[in-house]
Structure formats: C-alpha cells, structure tokens
Amino acid sequence: MKKVVMSVILAGSLFAMPTAFDAALGDQTLREGTRHADVSELQDALRDTGHFSVSHSSGFFGNVTRQAVRDFQRSAGISVDGIAGPQTFRALGVSGSSSSSNTAQVSSSSNSTISFNTVLRPGARGDQVRQLQIALNERGFSGGTSGVYGPKTQQSVRDFQRSAGISVDGIAGPQTYGAINGTSASSSSSNTSSSSNTATTVSNSSGNTEGIISTARSVIGSSYQWGGTTPSGFDCSGFINYAFNNNGKSIPRTVAGMYSAATKVSNPQRGDIVFFETRTGPSHAGIYLGNGQFIHSGASTGVTVSDMSNPYWSSTYMGAGRL
Known part of the structure; x- marks a missing residue:
C-alpha cells in the first residue's frame, strides 16, 4: 500500500512540474522550477549577454537562472521579477517561432x-x-x-x-x-538598373542602423566613465560615438555637437538620437531603439536600456535628431 501511495505522489509531482513541449523560446513563460529545452535556450541567451556565468546549460530553471534573469532585467531597465515572460523575451530580442x-x-x-x-x-x-x-x-x-x-x-x-x-x-x-x-x-x-541600385542603398542604410544598434547592445553593462570611449568605460556621448564609429559613421564627439548637427525629427525611428536636458541645454543623449526605449550610458547605470516614459527621462526630454 505504501508503495502505491508513493507512486501516486511521484506521478503527481511529475505532472505538477512546470514543463511544456513542442514550444520555441518565447512561446511560454519560464519560471523557477521549470525543466525544459527552452530553459537551455534561455540560459544560452543569458550567457551571451553576460548574465549567466555557468558554462553548462542544464535546462532547469533554478536559483542561479532566476538570479541571471533578474540581473538581465535590471540591466535592460524592465520589471525585475526573475520570471522570463514576454517583456523579458522582447528585451532579449526573442519571440516565439512555433507558428x-x-x-x-x-x-x-x-x-x-x-x-x-x-x-x-x-x-x-x-x-x-x-x-x-x-x-x-x-x-x-x-x-x-x-x-x-x-x-x-x-x-x-x-x-x-x-x-x-x-x-x-x-x-x-x-x-x-x-x-x-x-x-x-x-x-x-550585379544588376545596374536604377531600381536595383535603390534597393541596395536601402538595404545598406538599414544594415547600418541595425549594425549601430547591435554594437550598442553588445556593450550593455559597461560602466560609466567621464570622457570614456571604450567598453571599459563610456560617458554618454563616448558610447554613441563608439556605436556609430564602429559602423563607419563619424559624428560629433559631444552631446551639444550632436544636437547641433542632427536633423530634428518629431517622431524618432530606430537609430535616431534622443536628447535630454539634465543640465542647461542638451546634456545627455542615447540611441532610440523603438517602442519607447533607448540605450545609453547613464552615470548611475552604465550602458543600459531605459524607457522614455520613465518620469525622469520624460521630464527632461528635449527631442530627437537624425545623424
């Protein structure tokens, strides 16, 4: 009788374990206790962002994975709850792909x-x-x-x-x-027609913007350093220069110089520069990512992603420009 009871309890615990099948990363919320291949993919993604230090992806969502998710959420400027849900997947650039x-x-x-x-x-x-x-x-x-x-x-x-x-x-x-x-x-x-040349130009322009954003995202977590221009430490304009220069585009070194050189736009697009008046005149800037978010090197955060609806940033926002 005892063996039967233990078998029932064991079977029940297996059914209760949060797990899912035939899903792609981003199709299901992952939380502590989940054991699934998607957790391995999540761990791989977190390792690539520098937030999961364990060399082996176990596929089990334990305390270490939960802390890694929390650390990533904090660096991305999103809600910190240790649960990998839609907001976290969006910040990672991951969406469900089972469809x-x-x-x-x-x-x-x-x-x-x-x-x-x-x-x-x-x-x-x-x-x-x-x-x-x-x-x-x-x-x-x-x-x-x-x-x-x-x-x-x-x-x-x-x-x-x-x-x-x-x-x-x-x-x-x-x-x-x-x-x-x-x-x-x-x-x-290879085609020399004007339409082909136009398509190539558009593709190169898009590639340049995405390259700038990719470079910017690759140094998330770098510390803030006054006058810094390298991943060992950035100030806000040094960070923007780093992202642009590494993609073949030279821009002014200072925020004020960028503001003067930029073509002002009323609705920023990905890759545009957003400017803030944290002191007199344009004194802080970041690269707009879309969906109300921008990436920047903040004095208290280092390189991170922030939401423009944050009361501090919305109150100091000056406008956007295109370089």
Whole structure:
C-alpha cells in the first residue's frame, strides 16, 4: 500500500512540474522550477549577454537562472521579477517561432535558404539571428537557436566562412548569405538598373542602423566613465560615438555637437538620437531603439536600456535628431 501511495505522489509531482513541449523560446513563460529545452535556450541567451556565468546549460530553471534573469532585467531597465515572460523575451530580442510565420524568410527544405535583410554581427538579437543559426545548424555548424548573436554563433559563422573559402570575420553579410544559399554574393547587386541600385542603398542604410544598434547592445553593462570611449568605460556621448564609429559613421564627439548637427525629427525611428536636458541645454543623449526605449550610458547605470516614459527621462526630454 505504501508503495502505491508513493507512486501516486511521484506521478503527481511529475505532472505538477512546470514543463511544456513542442514550444520555441518565447512561446511560454519560464519560471523557477521549470525543466525544459527552452530553459537551455534561455540560459544560452543569458550567457551571451553576460548574465549567466555557468558554462553548462542544464535546462532547469533554478536559483542561479532566476538570479541571471533578474540581473538581465535590471540591466535592460524592465520589471525585475526573475520570471522570463514576454517583456523579458522582447528585451532579449526573442519571440516565439512555433507558428508558420517563420517560413516567411527561411524555407523548410532539407537545407534552409535565408534572405538577406541586414548585416548580423555580435550583439544582434531576434528572429533573423535565429534563422541564421538554424541555417548554420543544418550545415553542421552549431550556433544554437537562441536568437542571440553571441560568441558561439560568431564562432559558427567564422567556421562556416572558413569552410566556404570566403572572408573570415564572424559577421554575417551578403557574402556569407550567398555562401549559405549556394549563390554568388554579388548576384543580388550585379544588376545596374536604377531600381536595383535603390534597393541596395536601402538595404545598406538599414544594415547600418541595425549594425549601430547591435554594437550598442553588445556593450550593455559597461560602466560609466567621464570622457570614456571604450567598453571599459563610456560617458554618454563616448558610447554613441563608439556605436556609430564602429559602423563607419563619424559624428560629433559631444552631446551639444550632436544636437547641433542632427536633423530634428518629431517622431524618432530606430537609430535616431534622443536628447535630454539634465543640465542647461542638451546634456545627455542615447540611441532610440523603438517602442519607447533607448540605450545609453547613464552615470548611475552604465550602458543600459531605459524607457522614455520613465518620469525622469520624460521630464527632461528635449527631442530627437537624425545623424
């Protein structure tokens, strides 16, 4: 009788364990006690952002994972509760991908092809990164499927580039996409018609903006340092210069200089600069990410993502400009 009771209790505890199947990271809320492959992906993503220090992804959401989620949430400027839900996944750049919408850019053939939309580099996040990872996995270059372009994905890209006999830089651009798809990297730009040239220009512009944002996100957590211009320490304008300069765009060094040089816009778009009057005149700035968020180097936070609806930032907001 005792054995029967224990069996029932054990079975009940297994059914009660928070777990789900056939889901992609972002399709379900993950919290302490969950054991699932999605937790491994979450741990991979948190490791790539520097918030999960354990070398092995266990797939179990314990105290260490909960603290890593809390640390990430705090650095991203979102609600800190230690639970990986929609807000946390958005901050990670991850969205559920179990629906058929994923086939919009990656085919479901034995070897996926991938459409070139923007240059992807370390720090990038989102569905495009996940699609790149899937394509690399299918070709034997495991980069995970976290949707976060961290060191593991960068190494996978480098290994693939080396095997394909193309430039090895760990950045996924037109040449890498061409090699993945088995086409020439220059085939999409060989046409000399004006429409083709226009499309290339738009793509390059978009890639530049996303590259700037990816570079900016890659140094989240860097400390604040007056006059700093490197990941070892940034002031607010030094951080913006770092993100722009690393993507081939030279801008004024100071916030005041940026404000004077920028074309003012009433509704900021991704990559625009948002300015704040924390002292007299434009004295603080960040890079707008969309959805009311911006990334900046704050004196008390270092490089972090903040919400423009925060009372402090909304009260000191001066406007936005495009450089």
